Amino acid sequence: MSLRNLSDKKLIADTKMWNEKEEHCTRQFLRHINEVNRRRLFCDSGSGSLFKYIRKNFNKSDSETSRRVLAAKTLRHVPCADKALANKQVTLTxxxxxxxxxxxxxxxxxxNEILNxxxxxxxxxxxxxVDDLTGKKRATKSKTRSHSDGTLRIHLTLVGQTAKDYEFIKEQLSNSRIYKPEDIIGHAINSTAKSIRKKIMSIGSRKSKVITNSRTISAAIKKAVIKRSGNKCENCASKYNLHFDHIIPYSKGGSSAIGNVRQLCSNCNTRAAIVALSQQKMDLYINQS
Ligand SMILES: [Zn+2]
Incomplete structure (x- = not known):
């Protein structure tokens, strides 16, 4: 039906009605994604996070997705927040x-005081x-742009301790020569990368026996698993919060041999435990943040 034939009064009333419906649907959507999160169901489709799952499956932009994921998190932590949203006292933002x-x-x-x-x-x-309560000064959002020649241009603002640390490094390095900002940042990046690589490579570098009948996964097995996985989650390819996981749980007779050990991110690891051991049992351990 064409809206052109509606009376002014009906058009205004219908617009209000559809807005009410939209707000109701948004609240229902938040409740549902919170339950998807509790079950870590997004891992079943290879999405390592609720954000990636919504971005991949629903027609929402990064900012729309982020707003919903973060608002849903607040609903989990502050039960009264749902009522405040329904009463139009607060917005998703x-x-x-x-x-x-x-x-x-x-x-x-x-x-509740914060909500009020x-x-x-x-x-x-x-x-x-939020800045007042946390005592933090917000840094300007950095902008990163990759160029076809392989260089990376980053605009960033350093605040607080990071700015002080930058000055400290600059002072120390300048004893021998004058360095440009990119040399100082480059030096910090190289040192951090070097120490992370060293940490990764040290796993399994100690001589150890390959023991597979213990719950503890030996260093040699960990090293072999990292080689296989490329140091990524073997379900969703995430590089963050990685854990070694027994495919068949140790409590159910699974060994610590390479065929029964995989690298999973924290969410995929939790989802695997829910599937293997039940939601009820894992609710006692799951961090709902
Ligand atoms: Zn994962």
Whole structure:
């Protein structure tokens, strides 16, 4: 039906009605993604995070996805937040801005105080409030651009201790010659990369027996698994929060031989444990943040 034939009154009433429906659907969507998160169901389709799962499966941009994932996190941590959202006292953006803050607070009273303080506030006001409460100064968002010649151009602002550390490195290096900012940043990156590589390579470098009848996974097996996986999650290819996992749990007779050990990220590892041992059992251990 063409909307052109609606009366003015009906058009305004219908617009309001569809907005109500949209807000209701958004709240239902947040509740559902929280349950998907509890079960770590997104790992079944090879997405290592709730963000990647929503980005891949639903028609949402990075910022829309991020806002929903963070707002849903606040709903998990502050039960009253759902009611405040339903009563139009807070927006998705408000809830997203405080997600990390409330995720790190244990006291329900304090969480509710934060929720009350963001009611009716704009995004900028909410950000300022979070910055005040955390005592952090927000760094300007860095911009990274890769060029076809293999170089990487980064615009960044250093604040607080990082800025002081930069000056310290500059001072130390300048004893021998004058360095440009890219030399100093490059030096810091090279040292960090060197120490990370050393850490990765040290796994399994100690002479050790390949023991497979113990829960502990030997260094040699870990080294072989890393070689196989490329040091990535073997389910979703994530490079972060990696763990060694028994495919058949040790408690169910699985060995620590290479064929029963894999590298998984934290989310895929939790999902595997839910499938193997039950949601009920794993709810006792799962970190819902
Ligand atoms: Zn994973």
């Amino acid at each position: 408000n809830l997203a801005e405080v997600s990390n803050l409330v995720g790190n607070i244990k006291s329900n009273k304090k969480k 303080s963001i009611k009716g506030k704009t995004q900028t006001q909410t950000r300022e409030l």
